[in-house]
Amino acid sequence: MSEQDPLWQAFKQTSYQASGHGKRNMQVLKDAFADIDGSLASDGYGTGKVIEDFQEKIAKFLGKETAVFFPSGTMAQQIALRIWCDEKGLKKVAYHPLCHLELHEEDGLKELHHIEPVLLADETRVIELEDVVGLEEEIACLLLELPQREIGGQLPDYETIVSISSYCREKGIKLHLDGARLFEIIPYYQKSAVEICELFDSVYVSFYKGIGGIAGAILAGDKEFTEQSKVWKRRHGGDLISLYPYIVSSDYYFDKRVSKMEQYYEEAKQLAALFNQCHSVKTMPVVPVSNMFHVHFDVGKEELEPILIEIYKETGVGLTSYLRETSESACSYEVSIGDQYEQVPKVRLETVFELLNEKLSTR
Amino acid sequence: MSEQDPLWQAFKQTSYQASGHGKRNMQVLKDAFADIDGSLASDGYGTGKVIEDFQEKIAKFLGKETAVFFPSGTMAQQIALRIWCDEKGLKKVAYHPLCHLELHEEDGLKELHHIEPVLLADETRVIELEDVVGLEEEIACLLLELPQREIGGQLPDYETIVSISSYCREKGIKLHLDGARLFEIIPYYQKSAVEICELFDSVYVSFYKGIGGIAGAILAGDKEFTEQSKVWKRRHGGDLISLYPYIVSSDYYFDKRVSKMEQYYEEAKQLAALFNQCHSVKTMPVVPVSNMFHVHFDVGKEELEPILIEIYKETGVGLTSYLRETSESACSYEVSIGDQYEQVPKVRLETVFELLNEKLSTR
Structure with a gap:
């Protein structure tokens, strides 16, 4: 390329x-800010109207109690898994072998968080209930990526997710959604984002894939979870003094394209x-x-x-x-x-x- | 507040x-982008003209071989210390008790990198050569913050830095500059940035303090160091698909205010x-x-x-x-x-x- x-x-x-x-050029930012009043205040280290309003809006869309804006999904997801591992006192999670964390993050999960992944399913198919039931090791959290991007964006049946979710709840396994492309699968399932997300304990969504924003992610879950995620966001160096360039553009393109x-x-x-x-x-x-x-x-x-x-x-x-x-x-x-x-x-x-x-x- | x-x-x-x-409002971004041609391409995961040109420009200003743009100084500095610790195989560094890493980062250095700090000097004064010579423990890296912000922005004499630098080189201790406010101290020392930075193995500078940009930081050093820092930047979740909102604004306000x-x-x-x-x-x-x-x-x-x-x-x-x-x-x-x-x-x-x-x- x-x-x-x-x-x-x-x-x-x-x-x-x-x-x-279209082109990922600077017009993408200029369009998003064209009608923004210059006197609007920046966010400040995770606080302020611009970040809080957007977090609340997306939390509501996803049907979660709270949401936190992150500069990247890489950061948001490692943190989600870390929180669930710490809660259980077990640094082991399960995900697909073609998971973003396994392929594209230079092993941040292992190098920074010392979390060991167990790989489920294989490069030809998505994770099914049997894979989860068949797990021989105890895990703190299971990550499902919907759709599974590296195999063309395949999806399990909605019923499969329901049964995986029930099984995980029964076994005390947290279920995390890599929803980098969550908005994009809503039409196929004919379910609302809320109906999909309620099957998961934590949810990450991205604003530069189907939404086409500049960058940025949301991590959503209950308040106890998201409050912890803010502490880890600061540790990772993601609690910037100003995230508004990504927030304003995410909001603009979300409104423009989610429908x-x-x-x-x-x-x-x-x-x-x-x-x-x-x-x-x-x-x-x-x-x-x-x-x-x-x-x-x-x-x-x-x-x-x-x-x-x-x-x-x-x-x-x-x-x-x-x-x-x-x-x-x-x-x-x-x-x-x-x-x-x-x-x-x-x-x-x-x-x-x-x-x-x-x-x-x-x- | x-x-x-x-x-x-x-x-x-x-x-x-x-x-x-003045106000940290969205006009800060709008001003920086007002004369930017919308057809200019975004950076892409750390590559592309907009990020490479700026990195080269600041590397040159600092007199370092290479430089990498980071979303935050928190991320850049933890990574710098981690690289030096890994190189020496010793997870111990020294810095001032009022260092940013000690006060404002939720212990990211300890929690993510398991690096133990040794605290030098105290809340009334800056680090002097005697503090470094008097160190009883072996360390991989010494961090100096110039100026020491939390005590009003105090500075050691330039000669002190020269002697600390010589001592560290002799002892195989890497010297890292927390230069969040480096541009601001150049007039006092009556030295160029190059003359100050050549005393250090790695240098971090910020673009939203004296420069007044939106957010963003540069980490500079030799190529082997900065290449490693890019891997860690990805692990931290800082290798965003697009960092240009911060790069363009950093560049704009750098040109406007560095003089x-x-x-x-x-x-x-x-x-x-x-x-x-x-x-x-x-x-x-x-x-x-x-x-x-x-x-x-x-x-x-x-x-x-x-x-x-x-x-x-x-x-x-x-x-x-x-x-x-x-x-x-x-x-x-x-x-x-x-x-x-x-x-x-x-x-x-x-x-x-x-x-x-x-x-x-x-x-």
């Missing part, structure tokens, strides 16, 4: 893009269907359950890149700026439907897939 | 304030002299060595508050929004000279001190 990359360059020059909310998740979900299903009609392409999941899915090509990255570049140039529509090599003869990328998809003229999109299918069938 | 507080209310209503850069530190310093000496002419008032230090000092009143907070409120109302000039009770018959507050001092009409300021002296002499 470097500036020298020809696919990235070609993508950048397209008039329409089928994924995302569009149903649309993104429908568009994701539409786009996935177009891919699945093409030769040598399949999506994971085949039918998306949120605004996201992964596209897998049975074509090597080297071979596919010039094909995509040609299509971008011919149609003015970009599908992706990068390809991830999964083997010598296969590659993939991730789709997150956002505001840009609706702007792609349907006729152009049809041409894209006609060309793609043709080129992949005749190579 | 609550909104119900009469002193805070009276201060808020004054036309001029003798301390600070004004000499003026703030002169004004601090001027203002301190006015206080020291008053009955029952003295400043710490008597002659400031930066833009900051503490004002100590031999008057109880309850008695002083109505006096200050009266003066604010009569002159339209505010001195402080709060008083910290130090005993039943004494209180204090902190002055940090910023852009607001120069705007206070000299005639009004003279009246303030005439009134203050009169009221304190005749009570």
